[in-house]
Amino acid sequence: MKVLIVEDDPLHRSYLHEAVNAALPECDTIIEAENGTAGEKLARDHKSAHIVMDLQMANRNGIEAARTIWKERPETRILFWSNYSDEAYVRGVSRIVPDGAAYGYVLKSASDERLKLALRSIFIESQCVIDREVRGLQQKSLGQTNGFTDSEYEILVDIALGLTDRAIAKRRGLSLRSVQNRLQQLYDKLDVYQAAGDDHEDGRFNLRARAVTVALLRKLLNYSALERAEAELQEWLDGK
Amino acid sequence: MKVLIVEDDPLHRSYLHEAVNAALPECDTIIEAENGTAGEKLARDHKSAHIVMDLQMANRNGIEAARTIWKERPETRILFWSNYSDEAYVRGVSRIVPDGAAYGYVLKSASDERLKLALRSIFIESQCVIDREVRGLQQKSLGQTNGFTDSEYEILVDIALGLTDRAIAKRRGLSLRSVQNRLQQLYDKLDVYQAAGDDHEDGRFNLRARAVTVALLRKLLNYSALERAEAELQEWLDGK
DNA sequence: CAACAAGCTGCGGGTTTACGCAAGACGGCG
DNA sequence: CGCCGTCTTGCGTAAACCCGCAGCTTGTTG
Missing domain, CATH: 3.40.50.2300 (Response regulator)
Known part of the structure; x- marks a missing residue:
């Protein structure tokens, strides 16, 4: 052996x-x-x-x-x-x-x-x-309890890579609005809204960027996952 | 000893x-x-x-x-x-x-x-x-050659945390436009524009999110830096 | 089959970003 | 002192983003 x-x-x-x-x-x-x-x-x-x-x-x-x-x-x-x-x-x-x-x-x-x-x-x-x-x-x-669906995870990766809504739509074969729906869902689950209602406009976050960081801090994403995702993205870009 | x-x-x-x-x-x-x-x-x-x-x-x-x-x-x-x-x-x-x-x-x-x-x-x-x-x-x-100024690094961290332009302006004591200026400078240095002129509107990036990922991939940022920055941010938020 | 939940999509509009243009402000330097 | 480069700021615009509303397609269930 x-x-x-x-x-x-x-x-x-x-x-x-x-x-x-x-x-x-x-x-x-x-x-x-x-x-x-x-x-x-x-x-x-x-x-x-x-x-x-x-x-x-x-x-x-x-x-x-x-x-x-x-x-x-x-x-x-x-x-x-x-x-x-x-x-x-x-x-x-x-x-x-x-x-x-x-x-x-x-x-x-x-x-x-x-x-x-x-x-x-x-x-x-x-x-x-x-x-x-x-x-x-x-x-x-x-299991879905408190966990992330594949589609949620997918879109998380996509925004982490820095794609626009439109690009994501094209890549995943969805409409623009659907992409945005999934984003909202993601923002919801990641609980990114914190400190929004505080005063009136004090500490608002850029949801898209915030979501990525929160995911990183929670170890939902890490360097290696990004690296892999980036490689796949390049592949996709090359294949038009 | x-x-x-x-x-x-x-x-x-x-x-x-x-x-x-x-x-x-x-x-x-x-x-x-x-x-x-x-x-x-x-x-x-x-x-x-x-x-x-x-x-x-x-x-x-x-x-x-x-x-x-x-x-x-x-x-x-x-x-x-x-x-x-x-x-x-x-x-x-x-x-x-x-x-x-x-x-x-x-x-x-x-x-x-x-x-x-x-x-x-x-x-x-x-x-x-x-x-x-x-x-x-x-x-x-x-040295500044190919390297990042402190102010560039600072703004990189801020968008990585997911702050809006306005929030960054408030935090750093700058005008909105200045923040955006620094962002452009950052985008420039990180070379985030790739694949923009490709066809017409094919693979455009969301610059803000893309910048963060590129920085991560280049090890300009890492988990530990984010963690520290997040702690500082919370401190600042608490101190109103 | 009817009823219902879940997901996709278009429409519309309020906000935020990205960025060109141009007018100051500040600091060297000959 | 005047010239110049860097940094800041305001104005304005086109695009992107966030999201409520509502009509449709599915798959599921009683």
Whole structure:
């Protein structure tokens, strides 16, 4: 059995190395990559079916890498080992995991024990292991209670990218007014109206810009999500 | 000699512990904190004059912590040890370092040697040690070439927070038109006009929102900077 | 099938943005 | 002192944005 580790931080990488050795005696080879690009290449070359990787990496982040790896080989088992449980990451991962694939999401703050257990569950038992905290977010994000619809999330991304209403309408195949409807819905859910009725005109916000910041502060968006969205946008722009 | 380590990642913390031990035989006590708040408290209680800390921490980030520590005791020597050299961080640090204070900024990607050298230089020789890469940014940011003026940066933050032109004018004591002037200047420097003249009205951007994203993508802003700015904003709002 | 909720769309209008134009204000500098 | 560049401000306009109102299309449910 072969395990591929994709992680940028050398200390974390060697920690993972040890953890894999300790948890999986049946593992005879460990290979390592220090960024997403290298990870993809190694995964392809070694046809590796067992990967543990970080989400936040400078060169090419874990979500991107996982997406292409899974595209080529959906049965690959991937354990994401991340510092954060931002809704943006959770949503990003959920979006790309193939049907029935075994994967895991464990926070770096978890104990050694937990990590090792997750390694065995996923790689040996083909069972999904999602950190409790992450699962909470997932539920919230899928169920509609206090969570965001896909269409709301979509429009959030669009304004975050800086598109005009018209551009969004064109991109998503909607009318101008519908786009604006969704925006209102979004503003509502993000509760961006704060401090509006204060006096008369004192501290009014620019809703559009405010929404983006609030989303960032709430970790609904993060750098990596923006980066991905920007890439998709450029693609769309090129394809006219 | 006593050294305080403030760092949230346990692996990095113990690595630092070892590095300090190896580099500074004259150090007899090492204390550790795992977030900014605890770091501030320990610094105060122990009157520690030698600190090495991370910038990105969940609870209270390094810049906040450093600011209050330096406020109480400007002669404290602080070595920032960070994963990133985002312009937002560099600018944030530059903004708070007291006149003539000895401090350092070393990236986590630096070699053991470099870290140890920096520890000695700062704590023993009271000499500033700034990572080459970081220094580059500093220069660019201070010199005006391709860099951003303080007033440009200021307005960038204001629109990122989602303030209206009017609100910004009130906050900064300017006329509406001046605010808009600065915005134009900002849009110019960020080069937000891309894809405007394309066909006729195809892919136009909402400049205000686009500017924020471009700034984020270029690391001119980051989560921590937004967080700080938001706190300042709330303060201002409360003080009517 | 009727009834109802949810989403899309057009119309209309009040506000905010983006920005050209031009008249001061201030600070160097020869 | 007069010239010049930078910064500020007011006026005015076209576009974009926010949003209430109301007519339509769907899918759901009793």
